[in-house]
Amino acid sequence: MSGVDLSDMKHRLGITIYALESWYFSDETAEKTLKEHFKVNSLEGLGLADYDCGVIAAGALLKYLYETQKNSLNHISSIHPYSTGKYMIIDSSTRRNLELVETLREKQKRGSLLWVLDKTKTAMGARTLRSFVEQPLINKVEIEKRQDAIEELNGSVITREELREYLNPIYDLERLITRVTYLSANPRDLIAFKNSIGMLPPIKTLLEDFSGSQLQEIYAEMDTLEELYQLIDASITEEPPISVREGGIIKEGYNEDVDKYRHAKTEGKTWLAELEAKEREKTGIKNLKIKYNKVFGYYLEVTNSYKDLVPDYFTRKQTLANAERYITPELKELEDMILGAEDKLVNLEYELFCEVRNRIAAEVIRIQRTAKAVAKLDVFVSLAVVADQNHYCRPKITENGVIDIKGGRHPVVEKMINNDMFIDNDTYLDNGNNRIAIITGPNMAGKSTYMRQTALIVLMAQIGSFVPAETAKIGIVDRIFTRVGASDDLASGQSTFMVEMNEVANILRNATSNSLLVLDEIGRGTSTFDGLSIAWAVVEHISNPKLLGAKTLFATHYHELTELEGKLSNVNNYCIAVKEKGDDIVFLRKIVKGGADKSYGIQVAKLAGVPDSVIERAKEIVDQLIANDIASVARNITVESGTSGKKKKEKLDEVDLTQMSLFDTVKDDDIIEELRNVDVGNLTPIEALNKLYELQNKVKNRW
Numbered sequence: 001m002s003g004v005d006l007s008d009m010k011h012r013l014g015i016t017i018y019a020l021e022s023w024y025f026s027d028e029t030a031e032k033t034l035k036e037h038f039k040v041n042s043l044e045g046l047g048l049a050d051y052d053c054g055v056i057a058a059g060a061l062l063k064y065l066y067e068t069q070k071n072s073l074n075h076i077s078s079i080h081p082y083s084t085g086k087y088m089i090i091d092s093s094t095r096r097n098l099e100l101v102e103t104l105r106e107k108q109k110r111g112s113l114l115w116v117l118d119k120t121k122t123a124m125g126a127r128t129l130r131s132f133v134e135q136p137l138i139n140k141v142e143i144e145k146r147q148d149a150i151e152e153l154n155g156s157v158i159t160r161e162e163l164r165e166y167l168n169p170i171y172d173l174e175r176l177i178t179r180v181t182y183l184s185a186n187p188r189d190l191i192a193f194k195n196s197i198g199m200l201p202p203i204k205t206l207l208e209d210f211s212g213s214q215l216q217e218i219y220a221e222m223d224t225l226e227e228l229y230q231l232i233d234a235s236i237t238e239e240p241p242i243s244v245r246e247g248g249i250i251k252e253g254y255n256e257d258v259d260k261y262r263h264a265k266t267e268g269k270t271w272l273a274e275l276e277a278k279e280r281e282k283t284g285i286k287n288l289k290i291k292y293n294k295v296f297g298y299y300l301e302v303t304n305s306y307k308d309l310v311p312d313y314f315t316r317k318q319t320l321a322n323a324e325r326y327i328t329p330e331l332k333e334l335e336d337m338i339l340g341a342e343d344k345l346v347n348l349e350y351e352l353f354c355e356v357r358n359r360i361a362a363e364v365i366r367i368q369r370t371a372k373a374v375a376k377l378d379v380f381v382s383l384a385v386v387a388d389q390n391h392y393c394r395p396k397i398t399e400n401g402v403i404d405i406k407g408g409r410h411p412v413v414e415k416m417i418n419n420d421m422f423i424d425n426d427t428y429l430d431n432g433n434n435r436i437a438i439i440t441g442p443n444m445a446g447k448s449t450y451m452r453q454t455a456l457i458v459l460m461a462q463i464g465s466f467v468p469a470e471t472a473k474i475g476i477v478d479r480i481f482t483r484v485g486a487s488d489d490l491a492s493g494q495s496t497f498m499v500e501m502n503e504v505a506n507i508l509r510n511a512t513s514n515s516l517l518v519l520d521e522i523g524r525g526t527s528t529f530d531g532l533s534i535a536w537a538v539v540e541h542i543s544n545p546k547l548l549g550a551k552t553l554f555a556t557h558y559h560e561l562t563e564l565e566g567k568l569s570n571v572n573n574y575c576i577a578v579k580e581k582g583d584d585i586v587f588l589r590k591i592v593k594g595g596a597d598k599s600y601g602i603q604v605a606k607l608a609g610v611p612d613s614v615i616e617r618a619k620e621i622v623d624q625l626i627a628n629d630i631a632s633v634a635r636n637i638t639v640e641s642g643t644s645g646k647k648k649k650e651k652l653d654e655v656d657l658t659q660m661s662l663f664d665t666v667k668d669d670d671i672i673e674e675l676r677n678v679d680v681g682n683l684t685p686i687e688a689l690n691k692l693y694e695l696q697n698k699v700k701n702r703w
Contacts, residue, residue, distance in 0.1 A: 030059020125378025146464025441576030497525030
């Protein structure tokens with residue numbers, strides 16, 4: 001952390017940061033800490049030999065936990081290196097834009113992809129599903145193993161629903177065993193643990209019927225933990241108190257001393273009455289009584305008139321004016337039992353509870369392995385239910401780079417729309433002539449929804465989930481990048497356009513030919529010609545296999561970009577179909593081949609409720625702009641081609657790319673011509689002023 005201003009970071013990030021001493025991060029300390037914790041002689045045994053930085057980070061963290069938690073940390077029983085080569089890489093911007101686990105605006109789960117997929121019954125399953133969503137696979141075999149599990153579960157619907165019923169009562173075993181190993185678990189935690197593992201035997205029995213490799217792995221990893229169930233069932237009462245120091249924890253019959261103390265506590269008066277009656281009958285002393293005070297405790301009181309009948313085993317304790325007080329060995333035993341019963345009972349119950357808890361903690365590895373198996377089963381059952389209820393299909397996973405989706409739907413949007421009104425669409429991208437799709441059409445027509453649904457379908461397929469489509473062939477992608485919308489980042493002093501360009505730069509520098517790019521409205525944050533130029537150049541860069549060559553969905557309002565279809569072999573135009581009714585429009589939500597001829601922005605503004613006067617004026621201005629044929633600029637741009645290995649930089653067809661003023665639409669040719677013909681050198685001062693006044697009046701009258 002040297003050289004970092006911690007106070008500045010705390011202020012900007014809104015988090016608490018503490019600097020650790022440098023020795024925490026030394027190779028020797030980190031390696032020693034890991035070896036001692038995992039009880040190994042070398043890092044090779046942990047699979048960490050090739051992860052120098054990872055060893056330092058893990059060792060420093062473990063050392064910090066030892067010093068702060070003051071615990072053995074036995075629940076940290078394994079360590080696994082995270083290799084980016086195993087998973088699709090998804091950056092933070094893409095996670096936000098695709099709304100994988102929370103919505104972009106409200107930061108809520110409802111409305112996210114996770115919300116649609118999460119029908120899990122356990123907290124462990126919910127966490128595992130989230131990790132699946134955030135870490136899609138790129139290994140075809142592993143993806144297909146997950147698909148097989150979902151398909152097999154949906155082939156046995158009755159068994160699947162039985163599994164869901166057994167999963168429902170299971171508590172968070174991972175959190176419970178952590179509390180057990182931290183010695184913070186209370187009696188009710190153990191009852192929750194017992195009730196949870198009580199569901200394991202029937203679950204394992206149901207899994208015997210499945211033959212798929214993934215479900216068989218879960219079957220093998222799942223331990224029924226029956227001896228732990230029996231231990232808790234025999235020792236802990238069904239409804240114990242929360243506190244471990246209140247007693248009432250241990251079941252009757254589990255320990256003789258507990259039973260004896262508990263009886264002493266509840267039946268002490270009965271025992272004293274029985275002893276009193278027995279001594280009266282035995283000694284013949286009719287008025288013998290057992291009494292109690294805080295000084296002498298329990299004692300037998302005999303009046304002086306019966307003093308001669310007192311037997312030898314009575315030991316005098318106190319002499320009064322008219323009576324004697326005695327103690328017997330049996331009364332002393334009862335006294336000890338009754339007076340100390342409650343304290344002894346509480347202490348003994350606590351000791352026995354700790355013994356039970358420690359025996360459970362000793363099986364932490366078995367319990368964690370079982371918890372992971374339960375979590376994975378819960379995820380596959382959840383994905384199977386979602387696929388069944390929402391009519392998803394099993395995508396065919398390929399490695400040829402082709403993405404072919406028929407009847408694709410947005411998994412979240414279709415759940416938000418009633419009466420099955422969502423319009424499905426097809427998508428076809430490959431590494432050849434269908435690498436880039438330029439998508440045009442009006443705002444609100446569904447361009448962003450279409451592009452996001454394609455990205456989500458690809459991501460869902462690589463999770464191993466079924467997808468919302470009629471059929472789908474998904475070529476595995478290594479990364480998904482999105483550039484959808486932007487806002488000012490005032491905290492770091494960046495404008496909307498700067499945020500947008502940062503994201504574009506990240507995509508162009510880190511994407512590969514196997515990536516999927518979703519780009520929405522590149523270049524809108526700046527002037528028209530600057531934005532068009534940037535968007536044009538970005539498409540050229542992506543389309544060139546030697547520079548990038550990634551599969552791309554590119555939505556834009558720059559209709560000039562549709563000119564690229566004829567100039568770049570791998571660019572194709574698509575648009576959102578719109579039906580016009582006079583000045584109004586109807587969005588058909590269907591993607592069709594070809595480019596849109598206009599944006600319908602004024603019609604969308606009208607739908608939004610912009611005042612009619614503004615709408616009418618906008619129509620006048622757009623007619624004037626179209627009359628100037630701004631779009632002709634794009635037709636004269638020469639495309640840079642990298643296919644021959646040399647970029648051809650040809651001169652533009654003498655197009656003036658100077659940014660035009662919005663109102664440079666009226667040609668004042670007569671005024672300009674008159675001004676050009678003025679002979680300034682032969683004008684007197686008064687003539688010059690008169691000519692200037694005349695021209696000024698012409699301009700005022702015209703505007």
